[in-house]
Amino acid sequence: MKDFITRFAPSPTGYLHLGHAFSALTVWRAAREAGGKFLLRIEDIDQTRCRPEFETAIFEDLVWLGLDWDGEVRRQSDHFADYAAALDTLIGKGVVYRCFKTRKEILDEIARAPHLSASGPEGPIYTGEPLPADEERVLLAEGSPFAWRLSMNAALAIAARPLVFREETSSGEMKEVSATPEIFGDAIIARKDAGTSYHLASVQDDALQGVTHVIRGEDLRAAAHLHTLLQALLDLPQPVYRHHRLITDETGRRLAKRDKALTLRAMREAGESAESVRRRLGFE
Numbered sequence: 001m002k003d004f005i006t007r008f009a010p011s012p013t014g015y016l017h018l019g020h021a022f023s024a025l026t027v028w029r030a031a032r033e034a035g036g037k038f039l040l041r042i043e044d045i046d047q048t049r050c051r052p053e054f055e056t057a058i059f060e061d062l063v064w065l066g067l068d069w070d071g072e073v074r075r076q077s078d079h080f081a082d083y084a085a086a087l088d089t090l091i092g093k094g095v096v097y098r099c100f101k102t103r104k105e106i107l108d109e110i111a112r113a114p115h116l117s118a119s120g121p122e123g124p125i126y127t128g129e130p131l132p133a134d135e136e137r138v139l140l141a142e143g144s145p146f147a148w149r150l151s152m153n154a155a156l157a158i159a160a161r162p163l164v165f166r167e168e169t170s171s172g173e174m175k176e177v178s179a180t181p182e183i184f185g186d187a188i189i190a191r192k193d194a195g196t197s198y199h200l201a202s203v204q205d206d207a208l209q210g211v212t213h214v215i216r217g218e219d220l221r222a223a224a225h226l227h228t229l230l231q232a233l234l235d236l237p238q239p240v241y242r243h244h245r246l247i248t249d250e251t252g253r254r255l256a257k258r259d260k261a262l263t264l265r266a267m268r269e270a271g272e273s274a275e276s277v278r279r280r281l282g283f284e
Contacts (some may be wrong), residue, residue, distance in 0.1 A: 022281045
């Protein structure tokens with residue numbers, strides 16, 4: 001299937017672990033079995049946490065696993081202009097606003113009204129509104145930090161197409177899912193310092209790279225709801241989504257960089273072979 005294009009998109013904020021290996025192998029095998037393309041994208045918009053040595057390690061780990069990729073690697077830090085253009089489109093449509101509140105201020109505000117603090121995929125749901133123009137001008141002149149938030153009510157009001165996405169199940173069944181992006185509240189779409197966010201950069205990159213199938217962990221299933229709305233607002237094509245299971249430790253907790261999960265580098269240095277890792281993950 002030549003029109004099958006998918007991607008593996010790690011962030012170089014630490015060394016890859018078994019969970020990353022499972023995801024990369026899952027995506028790579030899907031592309032190769034379909035006769036399509038497997039793209040590699042480095043999601044390094046977080047310039048404070050991303051490190052060159054971790055990016056180098058990503059390439060080394062994937063090659064060690066026996067994976068190859070098609071075309072040039074797309075590095076997000078080289079494409080901030082693309083994300084700025086997408087943000088400008090959202091600004092022009094009046095569906096984003098500057099939020100100057102700190103995380104602590106928002107949590108304090110939510111605590112004062114616990115009946116309004118339903119939990120969403122990224123924590124307590126926050127819904128705000130833009131400041132009066134004169135107050136905003138003062139804060140901008142002072143150089144105050146802010147985040148661009150998507151006004152969920154405004155965005156839903158102008159979405160020009162039905163908010164649904166296609167999801168392929170593990171059994172190969174294709175189902176149509178009604179998107180409910182409101183579960184995110186007024187999600188952060190960009191920050192003053194970075195100019196974008198995971199959500200905005202991801203949908204923009206997928207469209208620019210012609211990605212037809214987004215294959216990622218089930219922990220990101222909720223993101224498809226918000227991404228469907230962004231695709232509608234930006235008039236971008238919609239990929240098919242497929243969400244795979246997560247690899248967990250002996251306690252049932254999913255592996256994560258912050259937990260210092262066993263890394264592929266450490267396993268390699270301890271003498272474990274790529275073949276044994278692939279077998280352990282179910283890739284004979």
